[in-house]
Amino acid sequence: MASQTTKLSSFDDILEQAKTTYKGKFGSYPDIACCAPGRVNLIGEHVDYNDGFVLPMALPMVTVIVGSANRTNSKANIVTCCPEADEPKVIEFDTNTLQPGNPKWANYVKGVIANFGQPIPGFNAVIHSNVPVGGGLSSSAALEVSTLTFLQKLTGISLKTSGERALVCQKAEHTYAGMPCGIMDQLISVAGKLNNALLIDCRSLETVQIPFVAKDLAILICNSNVRHELSDSEYPTRRKQCTKAKELMGLNSYRDATEAHLSALNREEEILLKRARHVITEIKRTNEAAEALRQHNFKKMGELMTKSHISLRDDFEVSCKELDILVDSAINCSGVLGSRMTGGGFGGCTVTLVQQDSIESVIKRMRADFSKSFQNQQLDFYVCKPSDGARVL
Numbered sequence: 061m062a063s064q065t066t067k068l069s070s071f072d073d074i075l076e077q078a079k080t081t082y083k084g085k086f087g088s089y090p091d092i093a094c095c096a097p098g099r100v101n102l103i104g105e106h107v108d109y110n111d112g113f114v115l116p117m118a119l120p121m122v123t124v125i126v127g128s129a130n131r132t133n134s135k136a137n138i139v140t141c142c143p144e145a146d147e148p149k150v151i152e153f154d155t156n157t158l159q160p161g162n163p164k165w166a167n168y169v170k171g172v173i174a175n176f177g178q179p180i181p182g183f184n185a186v187i188h189s190n191v192p193v194g195g196g197l198s199s200s201a202a203l204e205v206s207t208l209t210f211l212q213k214l215t216g217i218s219l220k221t222s223g224e225r226a227l228v229c230q231k232a233e234h235t236y237a238g239m240p241c242g243i244m245d246q247l248i249s250v251a252g253k254l255n256n257a258l259l260i261d262c263r264s265l266e267t268v269q270i271p272f273v274a275k276d277l278a279i280l281i282c283n284s285n286v287r288h289e290l291s292d293s294e295y296p297t298r299r300k301q302c303t304k305a306k307e308l309m310g311l312n313s314y315r316d317a318t319e320a321h322l323s324a325l326n327r328e329e330e331i332l333l334k335r336a337r338h339v340i341t342e343i344k345r346t347n348e349a350a351e352a353l354r355q356h357n358f359k360k361m362g363e364l365m366t367k368s369h370i371s372l373r374d375d376f377e378v379s380c381k382e383l384d385i386l387v388d389s390a391i392n393c394s395g396v397l398g399s400r401m402t403g404g405g406f407g408g409c410t411v412t413l414v415q416q417d418s419i420e421s422v423i424k425r426m427r428a429d430f431s432k433s434f435q436n437q438q439l440d441f442y443v444c445k446p447s448d449g450a451r452v453l
Contacts, residue, residue, distance in 0.1 A: 064423040066283075066440035068190045071095075071122060075453070077141055078126045078188040085139055085150075086184045090126035092213045096205035096450035097122045098191035099198045099248040100281055100411050101402045102257055102361075103368050104346035106376055108242030110302050110314045111263040112343040115350055116244055117272065117279070117446040118252025119191070123202040124453075125210045127185030135182040136173070140165055144193040155180040160236045168200055171232025172207040178217050185210065192440065195283040196403025200237065201245035204229035209450045222251040223265035225450075240296055252449030259350045263315060270353050272446050277358060277397070280414045282390075282426060283440040284382045286407035295404055298335065298376065305329070305336035314339050338375035342368060362398025362413045366391055369400035378405025382434060386410045389429035393422045419443060 069077075075093065082090045097118040104114030130137065134155045141149075145165040153166075158174045160167045169187075173180050187206075191199040208229055212218045219225045226247035233241050243265065248258050256269040306314060308329065309321045317340045325333040345364045352360040369387050373379040383401040387410055390399035395418025402411040414422055423441050430439060 064420055064427070064441060065443055068121060068192075068442070071120070071124075071190070074122075074141075074188040074190050075124050075126075078124050078186045081139060081141055081188075082126050082184070082186040085186070086128075086130075086137075088128070090184075090186070091128040092210060093124065093126045093453040094206055094209040094213060094451065095122040095124045095453060096202050096209055096249045097252060097447055098202045099245060099252070100279065100409070100444065101244065102279075102411065103349045103365055103400070104244075104342060105368065105372055105400075105402065106298060106302075106378065106404075107314070107339055107342050107346070108244040108260070108262045109240075109299055110306075110339045110343075112314060112339065113346040113350070114244045114260050114262060115257050115270070115346050116248040116260070117257045117444075118248055118449050119197060119444055120447040121189075121191040121197070121442075123187065123189035123191055123199070123206045125185055125187050125206045127183050127210060127214070129214060130182045130184045132182030134180065136180075137184045138166065138169060139186045141186060141188040142193070155182070160238075164237070165203070167236040168203045168232060169207050171236030172204050172211065172229060174236065175228045175231045176208070176211055177228075178215055180211060180215065183214055192283055192442075194287055194408075195285070195440075196408030197281070197283075198245040198249065200233060200239075201229060201249045204232050205246055205249040205450045209452060213452050222247060222267065225250045226265070240299065248449065250450050252447060254446060254448050256446050257350075257353060259346075263313065268350075270350050272353055274356070274358055276416050278414060278416050278419060279444045280412040280419060280422065281402075281442040281444060282386055282410045282412070283442070284386060284407055284409065285438050285440060286380070286382045288380055288406040294378065294406065298378065301332055301335045302339055305332035308332065309336065314343065334375040334377070338371045341371055358397055358413065362396070365398035365400045365411070365413060372401055372405065376405075380406050382407065382430070382437070383410055385430055385433060386426055389426045390414075390422060393425050394418060396422060
């Protein structure tokens with residue numbers, strides 16, 4: 061039976077296309093090639109900006125940048141091969157006089173250059189990617205981190221720690237893309253490791269590699285290809301609600317919070333109570349999940365993933381009908397240990413822990429259940445294992 065997963069361009073294909081495009085545009089082959097992956101978060105959602113713990117893994121899908129110094133003072137000439145990128149796909153700018161603007165994809169590159177903290181020589185580059193865009197798999201962080209990795213190789217200046225690298229990329233997204241993201245996406249893209257999830261302390265930026273090796277299990281990602289308009293406006297709203305709830309509980313950090321602190325939020329503040337309850341319980345679930353992986357207790361891991369989804373749906377209210385149908389369908393399939401929405405919410409992806417020999421039947425069931433409510437909506441499925449983070453090729 062043919063696989064029901066969505067076919068993506070392979071790593072080798074996007075690297076070769078980037079090199080060929082570079083040769084055609086600039087007349088020679090590039091001197092530098094770097095890549096950085098997208099990510100899927102296994103558990104720990106909407107807690108990275110609340111001093112919590114998160115447990116993502118790096119994906120095999122990456123953004124590649126190839127390029128060379130161009131012997132000009134500070135001119136950057138960049139081409140993107142990504143079909144989803146907005147026009148124009150060829151840009152030129154001075155690395156000393158940077159301003160955000162159009163095209164939007166270039167703002168992530170400009171933001172990293174602006175926050176690198178060192179002069180950037182002129183360069184030519186081509187960008188390509190097989191990270192799905194707009195599905196909550198952090199294509200933006202993959203672009204930022206691959207840009208930073210490229211700049212380090214170009215200049216010979218390397219930021220010492222994973223945290224420093226991630227902070228540069230996070231600041232780029234804040235200041236040039238206008239998205240007040242947490243630190244998780246950039247840090248897992250920097251520090252991911254093959255066959256490991258990464259437990260990230262979002263307060264200290266300390267990381268611990270958590271072995272995640274189970275030959276009979278896989279991570280199944282389903283991209284709903286839905287992105288409701290609420291996603292951009294509700295993200296900053298949730299951040300403000302979490303901060304307000306923390307203040308009313310008299311706390312400086314959610315790391316000091318227990319469920320007993322929720323009693324400080326009365327009925328008039330029911331929304332704040334729900335937001336805080338999600339954050340407090342999700343931080344606890346994430347630590348329990350890391351321990352479950354350490355103990356190879358994948359049944360417990362799956363149960364925690366499903367509980368996370370229920371909390372995101374009911375208390376944080378960032379799920380949607382499409383994601384709920386997909387999660388409900390998955391957890392009612394034989395061979396599924398747990399499932400949840402992943403990413404910011406209001407569309408995007410679900411992540412499911414599933415037995416290898418059940419993958420095709422689970423996909424079939426999820427497609428069938430989803431089509432009952434959304435007949436014309438395409439679903440994309442990807443089967444993944446934990447992969448390496450950013451690297452020079």
